[in-house]
Amino acid sequence: MSNLTKIPSNKKCWQYLNNIVFTDELSCPVCSSQLQENYLRRYLWCRICRKKYRATSYKGSWLYGMKISPRQLFCLLWCWQKKKSTEAIITAVGVSYPTVTRWLTRFRDQLPDTTPLLEGIVKADESYFSKLRSKQNKYILTGAVTDNIGEEPTLALRITGDHQTGRKQEVLESFIEDTVTPGSLVVTDKWYGYQDLPLIGYYHQSHNHSKGDYSQTNRIEGVWSVLKRHSRKLYGGRILTHQLEDLCIEWMARVNRKELFKSPIEFLTYTLVPF
Ligand SMILES: [Zn+2]
Incomplete structure (x- = not known):
């Protein structure tokens, strides 16, 4: 992804999230049968367990309560990774200043403490x-x-x-x-x-x-x-x-x-x- 326009559609971003959390096969975490995608209502359905799953609210995910769209999440992440200015992010993603700062803080909170021991x-x-x-x-x-x-x-x-x-x-x-x-x-x-x-x-x-x-x-x-x-x-x-x-x-x-x-x-x- 060399620029923001290359970020995939909202549906594709939503599917990426599902694949990361529920594997490429979209397995049900309980019975391992394949989950059915319901993109319109944004959930995955297990026919055996008769339960709904969402990648953003599964097992204390740090995305819990996410109010932005999956594509906006990908855009925010990409802008942060590429060190875009706060103003540039607001314009590019179409979200408010507090939303940008809140999400950038959330991203930083996920980073491991990498204080290293240097040698040589x-x-x-x-x-x-x-x-x-x-x-x-x-x-x-x-x-x-x-x-x-x-x-x-x-x-x-x-x-x-x-x-x-x-x-x-x-x-x-x-x-x-x-x-x-x-x-x-x-x-x-x-x-x-x-x-x-x-x-x-x-x-x-x-x-x-x-x-x-x-x-x-x-x-x-x-x-x-x-x-x-x-x-x-x-x-x-x-x-x-x-x-x-x-x-x-x-x-x-x-x-x-x-x-x-x-x-x-x-x-x-x-x-x-x-x-
Ligand atoms: Zn199941």
Whole structure:
């Protein structure tokens, strides 16, 4: 699916949901006989059990109570996966602002916590994110990403504090200790907060950003630029604590569990519990 118009019809989306939850054979969860589709009334019928089933309300599904159409669900998912702005989603899907934010939160709630343990060559850095309604107070986001030849990158992120506390040696060290395997090589800038990494079991290499030497840490610099662009699209660049926390989980999943962001069907297959 390269754009929204390629998303299948409402009936097809409804059938995809049924197949994910009740298998390709549409088996009844109780007697395994084949369920009959009633698209007009949006349910599946088991002739043996004489019971109705719905993919969106089966066994505590996170889609329970869904009021949007199956095609709208697929469109919302696709827009979220492709990092569309909130305004663009409202226009494309034809739903209200609260509906978009509610569904994006629901999608994020399904993401696994993918905080990884990084190994090998790891590049670490901090970046500023602006708080809402605040002139000076900023969040410090600290990140570490692997850079091993022939390997997909793995990303760890944490809000380490505000502009006064977020770059202190002890918070940076505990972030590295929690997310990087001892014995790894940690590459950073010259910030003093990283200088004692060899004392806690890491190899350390530092480069001078003030001299314009960004080449050694550019993988993490790249993470900041995409993250900031995405956060501006969603929240206009100013962000609340819980929004930034959710965005960190989403961003780790975007890097560490790429398959969840490939297509609506893949996301639903991973997150809907089949019977
Ligand atoms: Zn049955």
